[in-house]
Amino acid sequence: DGGITQSPKYLFRKEGQNVTLSCEQNLNHDAMYWYRQDPGQGLRLIYYSQIVNDFQKGDIAEGYSVSREKKESFPLTVTSAQKNPTAFYLCASSSGQGPWNKFGQGTRLTVV
Amino acid sequence: AQKVTQAQTEISVVEKEDVTLDCVYETRDTTYYLFWYKQPPSGELVFLIRRNSFDEQNEISGRYSWNFQKSTSSFNFTITASQVVDSAVYFCALSGGYGNKLVFGAGTILRVKS
Numbered sequence: 001d002g003g004i005t006q007s008p009k010y011l012f013r014k015e016g017q018n019v020t021l022s023c024e025q026n027l028n029h030d031a032m033y034w035y036r037q038d039p040g041q042g043l044r045l046i047y048y049s050q051i052v053n054d055f056q057k058g059d060i061a062e063g064y065s066v067s068r069e070k071k072e073s074f075p076l077t078v079t080s081a082q083k084n085p086t087a088f089y090l091c092a093s094s095s096g097q098g099p100w101n102k103f104g105q106g107t108r109l110t111v112v
Numbered sequence: 113a114q115k116v117t118q119a120q121t122e123i124s125v126v127e128k129e130d131v132t133l134d135c136v137y138e139t140r141d142t143t144y145y146l147f148w149y150k151q152p153p154s155g156e157l158v159f160l161i162r163r164n165s166f167d168e169q170n171e172i173s174g175r176y177s178w179n180f181q182k183s184t185s186s187f188n189f190t191i192t193a194s195q196v197v198d199s200a201v202y203f204c205a206l207s208g209g210y211g212n213k214l215v216f217g218a219g220t221i222l223r224v225k226s
Contacts, residue, residue: 033213040121042203042216058213088155092214101147101207101214103157 002027004104006091011109013078013085021076021107023091029102030095032074036060037088037106046089049074078109086111114139116206118217125194126225133189133220135204141165144208146180146187151201151219163187194224 004025013019025032031050035043045058049068063082068074074093078085091104115138125131137146148160161171163180171178175192191198201221205214 035214035216040218042116042118042218043205043214044216045213048213090155090157092157101159103149103159106155108155 004091004093004102006089006104006107008107009105011107013109013111015111016080018077018079019085019109021078021089021091021109023074023076023104024072025074025091025093025102025104026072027093027095027102028071029093030071031093032068033092033094033101034058034064034066034074034076035090035092037090043090046076085109114141114144114206114208114215116204116215116217118202118204118220120220121218122221122223124223124225127196128193129224130190130192131194131222131224133191133202133204133222135187135189135217137185137187137204137206139206139208141208144206147203147205147207147214148178148187148189149203149205151203153200157203160189191222194222196224196226198222199224 007022033048034046037043044060046064047066049055055066055068065077089107092101094101117136144165146163149157151157168180177190179188201219203219204217207214
């Protein structure tokens, strides 16, 4: 079955460290997205990419970076510049044929 | 700018009760899509329905039904005869234009008690 794999499921980071969240999809989807979820605020878009080697900032891109070197992969780096990184991060992908978003299981990042 | 409002932060019902989750949206796009997702405790978002702006027909899927009204910019979700397994966070979302980015509401926590 095709799907989206996010790893790890739980991640702990010390303050001042960068950390990279993995997102891989085998759905042959062109577009991929990163969302952040905080309690009571729904999901907010961090970055998105519609094709390989191209990506755009979402609503809350500050303190994050991404790359899209392969169609299947869209890793998210949470840098030390992100002031409140503790959150639940969800990766999604969609086909260029229509607004269909498939989500991964998420990574819960905690800064200790 | 696009916006989705889910005014109900949390709803508690007793099993077998019907429950309606409200969703109001704002957009200037003439073509847009509305979604409902369910988020169980595991965290993964489960797709429930997608509706485009040109299709105002209500939809029923088992115990689930959706009422889309463009005149009031609402896309409400009703669960009939609720069950404990329906307990989750439910998100309404909006997508319009190029890119398929989703704008989410804050979510409604549904607690169904036995």
